[in-house]
Amino acid sequence: MPDAGTLTRADLAESLHRHVGLSRADSSNMVEGILRHVCEALSAGNNVKISGFGSFVLRDKGERIGRNPKTGVEVAIAPRRVLTFRASQMMRDRIAKKG
Structure with missing residues (x-):
């Protein structure tokens, strides 16, 4: 992760x-696949919930x-x-501790 x-x-x-x-190629394909799946769900009118994230x-x-x-x-x-994006309580707690 960047500094x-x-x-x-x-x-x-x-x-x-x-x-x-x-592998780097498989890792890149996995990230692209996840993002594509999220985009397709949103484009279809569905909300997306990722537990512990938002x-x-x-x-x-x-x-x-x-x-x-x-x-x-x-x-x-x-x-x-x-x-809109709403962070989960867990994410908000983690962010608050860093500040």
């Missing part, structure tokens, strides 16, 4: 390679009125679907 910054797909694959002993939840936001901050002109914001 600071952003964790990447390559970092995850390298960690699998080192800790599980899979939940990816789809929410439908209705149409609403917004305001241009520069001009003050009101504009309609179209309804849309958004993806």
Whole structure:
């Protein structure tokens, strides 16, 4: 895992390679497969829950009125679907201990 910054797909694959002993190619394929499966589930309208990590939840936001901050002109914001992430309590506890 990197010391600071952003964790990447390559970092995850390298960690699998080192800790599980899979080849680098198999590790990369496994990471890609998991991410693809998560993306497909979300695209199909399903929420994704990973115990001890958190939940990816789809929410439908209705149409609403917004305001241009520069001009003050009101504009309609179209309804849309958004993806949110909620960390599990276990993850929040771990993060709080690091801070």
